[in-house]
Each structure stands twice: as C-alpha cells, then as structure tokens.
C-alpha cells in the first residue's frame with residue numbers, strides 16, 4: 422500500500438523548535454517532536470510514507486518570501502518525496518506577485534491558516550490572489566474549523582467558493598477541527614477536498630466514517646498534521662475504520678496524486 426502524508430509542517434532548522442512549541446501552545450497540545458524535515462521523515466518511515474505535502478504558514482507578511490524559498494529548497498532537495506505548498510499573507514504589498522512566484526518556483530499549491538493569520542477565508546483583499554491561484558490551478562489548503570475563531574468557519578469557505586467557483590480547495594481536518602457539524606452543513610460535496618489529520622483520531626470511528634463518506638472516498642486524503650501527531654497513530658486509527666483495500670489506497674495515496682496530477 423502506497424502512503425502519502427497530505428498535510429505536514431516543516432520549519433527551517435533555526436526556528437523549528439520555537440515554531441513547534443508555539444503551535445503546541447496555540448492548540449494546548451504536547452507536540453510529537455520538533456518539526457524538522459528529518460524528524461518528519463523519521464516518523465513517516467515508521468508506516469512507510471513515500472510522499473509528503475509539506476508546508477509552513479506565515480504569521481507575518483515579512484516571513485512569506487523566506488518561507489516560500491525554504492519550502493522550495495526542501496522540495497528541490499527531496500524531489501518526488503516532498504511536494505511543497507507555499508504561503509501568502511493578506512498584509513503583503515502585492516499578494517498576486519507572490520502567487521506568481523509560487524507558480525514560478527514550481528510549488529504545488531498554497532497553504533493558509535486563517536486563525537494564525539487572523540484573516541477571514543473570504544477576505545475581500547484576498548480575492549484577486551484566489552482568482553490567480555485558480556487560473557494557475559494551484560489548490561489552496563485551508564486550515565479549517567476551531568470554534569474559538571470565526572476566521573476559518575465553514576460558511577466562509579462556502580462563501581469564497583461562490584465567489585471563485587473555479588478555485589480548488591482542500592478543507593483540512595475533515596472540513597473543520599472541532600467544528601464538524603458546520604463542515605457538514607456548509608461545505609459543498611463532490612468538489613471540496615479534505616484530509617484526515619487533527620480530526621479522525623479525535624472522534625468516534627462512526628463519526629469519522631460519516632464525515633469521510635460525506636466528502637466522498639475520492640476527495641479524502643490521509644494526513645498527519647506533523648508535528649502535531651505521529652504517523653503510526655494516524656495509520657492505526659484510519660485502518661481501524663475497516664475500509665476495503667481499494668478505498669484505503671485511494672485515501673492513502675491515489676486521491677493526492679489525482680489532485681496534484683502526479684504519478685503514483
């Protein structure tokens with residue numbers, strides 16, 4: 422069985438420790454190891470992960486350029502293993518220019534964290550950048566949910582998709598961390614992609630199956646949210662749902678390949 426981790430965070434060595442601690446504090450979680458590329462691969466190797474979507478979000482506009490250069494360097498250092506998603510920030514002078522640069526760098530999409538970035542998903546200032554991402558066929562991976570905040574609410578993503586229907590989006594965490602009822606209520610099915618991280622292991626198996634089947638077996642991708650969670654536990658939880666090999670292969674690997682149009 423081929424396995425891809427479709428949502429993992431890596432940080433430059435210099436800040437990996439600090440960044441890991443601050444994410445842990447934000448979510449009040451103990452993190453599983455510092456978020457370096459080496460530790461990611463070590464954890465993924467335990468369950469045979471062969472490909473990773475790697476990303477890192479900018480909390481300030483001045484970080485964007487360096488983060489995108491870092492993700493590009495990591496992707497270049499591990500071709501066919503790391504698939505990098507760049508990032509942007511609403512505070513950039515020229516958001517579209519950075520989308521353009523992400524395209525030129527050969528990154529595979531864009532990751533945004535509305536809560537860390539304190540920016541509503543459907544923020545009007547972001548629309549031209551979303552339209553450009555749609556034109557370039559760059560999918561956007563949105564952190565979703567978290568009832569403590571409204572920035573990443575499911576209804577905002579639904580609103581954005583009405584404005585930019587050609588945009589491909591991945592609504593992370595089965596559509597919304599700790600806000601799964603809203604995800605089911607507002608997110609359209611059949612077009613929105615999603616991942617299993619920071620969600621599947623926090624609910625009953627029955628609830629996980631309801632959400633997976635809501636989005637569709639061809640739209641759900643296995644993920645760890647490393648360094649939040651270790652891979653082994655995510656694999657154990659997913660396998661315990663009892664899906665057939667065909668469905669497991671789609672969610673473990675093939676859907677990711679279809680989305681990014683890469684060989685499996």
Ligand SMILES: [Zn+2]
Nearest residue numbers: 428430564646
């Ligand atoms: Zn994330």
